[in-house]
Amino acid sequence: MYLAKINVIYKTSVLDPQGEVIKSALHRLDYQTVERVVQGKYFEVTFDAPNEKTAQQQVAAMTNDLLINPNTETYHYTLTEVAD
Amino acid sequence: MYLAKINVIYKTSVLDPQGEVIKSALHRLDYQTVERVVQGKYFEVTFDAPNEKTAQQQVAAMTNDLLINPNTETYHYTLTEVAD
Amino acid sequence: MSTTQVQEPTPNEIKDTKLYQAWGLTDAEYELIEQKLQRLPNYTETGLFSAMWSEHCSYKKSKPVLKTFWSKNDRVLQGPGEGAGILDIGDNQAVVFKAESHNHPSAVEPYEGAATGVGGILRDIFSMGAQPIAVLDSLQFGNPDQAETKRLIDGVVAGIAGYGNAIGIPTVGGATNFDATYQQNPLVNVMAVGLLNQADLHVGQARGIGNAVIYVGATTGRDGIHGATFASSEFDSHQDQNRSAVQVGDPFMEKLVMDTTLNAVREFGAHIVGIQDMGAAGLVSSTAEMADKAGRGMQLNLDRVPQREAHMTPYELMLSESQERMILVVEPEYAQSIMDLFKAQDLNAVQIGTVTDGKQYQLYFQDELVADVPVDFLTSAPKMHMAQTKPARLEKVASDYQPDLAQPSETLLALLAQPNVASKASLYRHFDCSVKANTVVKPGQADAAIVRIRQTDKALAMTTDINSRLTYLDPFIGGQRALLEAAQNIVATGATPIGITDCLNFGNPDDPEIYYELAQSVAGINDMAQLLNTPVISGNVSLYNETDGVAIHPTPMVGMVGLISNTDLIVTQNFKAVDDEIYLINPQPAEFNGSELQNMVQGQLSGALKPIDHKQVQAIMEKVQTATKRHLVQSVHDLSEGGLAVALSESLMETPFGAQVELKTPLNDIFSEVPAQFIVSVSSAQQQAFEDLMGTAAMKIGKITPVPELHIIGNDAKEIQLPMTQVKEKYKDSLWQRLQ
């Protein structure tokens, strides 16, 4: 069994309204040194695969097929083997 | 300058309808081996701090103050120093 | 960060490589620019012209047809040409409305495409100084069983909800249709309606030399660059490049911009000379059009433009279609106070330029003059004469469709389950239809939605209508019937139709057959508009709705608004009481060509449409209005897809009742679709007065019964007999289940 931890964020050229509003809120809370906030999504997907290579291919496929919108988002992930 | 990458997920006792919806969608897309999907949030916060220890305290403080709701969510993060 | 400073091509390189062609300019247009400027345009200037001369901004191809629209009567305060059209509704108030298409963006990026469609049309309304009060959406999708259609529906519905609900303007109505013609090319048309105090009326003009040009709202990023050109070309399913042109909407920002703009109008109205939103071709199109309308020039300093990304070039700044941005032209003495209003809401507000004497449009960037072109030249794309040919399919008309139905009860149930007929509640339930607590008639309750006007007795009825099947069979009659259907829906609520907006969704206009369809549809709409006294006060054109060379059916959308002088005149479609009599208004020989029944049984459409009898339609529409004004009817519902059978079912849908109906015609006729027909229910007390008024225009066909059963008998002894539970289940669950 594998566990993929996938972080999804907007591409840098895409407007991130949430990040901007959170940044202002942090400033108002006196975290004045905050320069930039990006809000994205995080997924943990637990799934079975015959080996690590296939597992990696599957993560990429699932992510591109469903989890992200390739027009606006990019992602990175880590993969670990976990007990069934 | 520091970059904190913060992953927020629901505590396991809290229902995550989104995760279930995504799991079913993945099954429909023929990713039948998916056992579990958790959807959470991901933040990248870039900020200044005098040293790493303070930076860590600040991440914890910002996250607890604003980014999570401690009733239902938990988080983990990584911190790296980045160029200004 | 994309910090790479790529060297822009030189004017000579642009000419030699014909780079301008990729941006949509023809050789002839480029030569014209060269001649007029007496030099080669630079990179920025070429970009300005390519955007401003795109069909989306200039309407250069559709203009000859649009000019024919009738748009004047004594209510019209503002016809086409501004952000939105305006009609006088008395008491120094006015209604402002317009429709807009977001087809291409929604095809690529359903959520953001639909969301920014809502955002854009709302800016058109509040840029006139009006408070938006309602949104309607007209959606056309392909086969509901296909996974791709489901994905599009989910995205589009969530996008409209995500934007409209958050900004707090109720989504009160619309239409959702399905046809294979939209499989690759869904249509997302949105209409917004606003309420204006006439004293607050503002238009998009940059009058007054020395006046300040102020930019307010969101920052400018690289999103949507060349969106206007993108909307003016066909869509190639194998080419992903177009995708970078989609923008992300921020309804929170828009709400702040909207509220603050309206506050500024109330507080400083007399000193605000013009307001315009930044829509297609963002900064260039808003500022150049404002200057041109006032016959002035303009100077802008692009370094002042609030920027979201580093190292943006003048070209990018001018053509970006970042959302939630507005231009205000104000008297210089008030510039600071007005900007302070916006800044108090944490919004950007910056003076980026001034109105100038003369007619030059001049852009400065890092102390250099980077564009210097005549404003009126920039805003007037060379006219185009488009060829028209009658499509071959219209030349050989098939024989009339005559149904032969062995099991009429089953046929009715099957019709009720058709995606175009079945309830859309599972979709519109995601839209907040009641925020502001002014929505008197909500989706599903009547043929049109109704929003009351607080502090008056008045209300506004509104609807959007499309019937591309009829337009496909006959573009002219189809156009007539799109308008007539809208008017029927308005009249059925007790309102008087007062005007329309439109969205003309067609294929590539360079194809003479498509241009013919466009011209004929417009002629049909126009013909009915004049007959029913509903001037065309605004609209939008969406061409190039083609994928891989196949165009959609011609699809003109009509958005109509009606006025109700007193809310006690409002009628809905539900039957109200047992023993009320049911009448069919405007009994006519049956017609089945282009009907929902034909589509269901034959899987295709054919046959001629009967020409519309003007006198008769006008008389019927007037009589229905008189009947509602005299409180003679308990319910009104117009007949559309599925004819009398479906209309009866719908009028029973939210009631505990049934109906007993006896026809003087064969039972099959209950599925006929003829224009200007209605069913009404009348209480026994009003029966005499009603019959006196209607004469032969109304025929008593049955009664409302306490037994929840729909029982219809034809003069051929055939009958439909169905328990209402079954009727309701089919109508309510079919679409929802199919979309699971």
Added chain:
Amino acid sequence: MVKTAVVRFPGSNCDEDLFYALADLNLNPVFVSAQEESDLSDYAAIFLPGGFSYGDYLRTGAIARFSPIMDAVRHAADAGQLVVGICNGFQILTESGLLPGQLMQNATPGFICDEVMVNITNPNSAFTRAYTSTSVKLPIAHADGRYYADAATLQELVEHQQIILTYQDNVNGSVEQIAGITNVAGNVIGLMPHPERAMEALIGNVDGRGFFESIQASLPA
């Protein structure tokens, strides 16, 4: 003269409806900006309206709870003035700890606009005492209306009769079908349904009137 306050957060959008509902019952509403520190001690009741404060970005109510006005709201709650949070207002009250628990994404994700039957589970509260029936039909309009609280909190809610409204059909998956709760003292309420949209026969529903009539009856004359 009784005065009431409607607090406007950036992104509030049910503020006008609420204002008209209060004016209708002569409760003399005044708009108050959430972005300034104001003194709310003069107002007999303070209303936090529905909407999408700060875009509802991050989490509903999460950013609004830090608005300058919230100290005064807290103060008013402690002083026994009535504090009412409707929809987004409810979300702000739970995020700021003035009410227990939390509002989360609907069990079936997505915004729902509908009218639903709601049981009045505590007819003696300051917000329900004018109702003569035990169930009413109220509009709902939310995407994050699923009330959640852990078992211990739920038990306390039950013990102190803080559960005021429950859904007959659990539209959003709330624990114990909860649609509205008060604090222990009974002067702070949060509810997801919108009584302010159900004030007139013209717009099809008058079941919200009892809510405001109850408040009217609970206020010092």
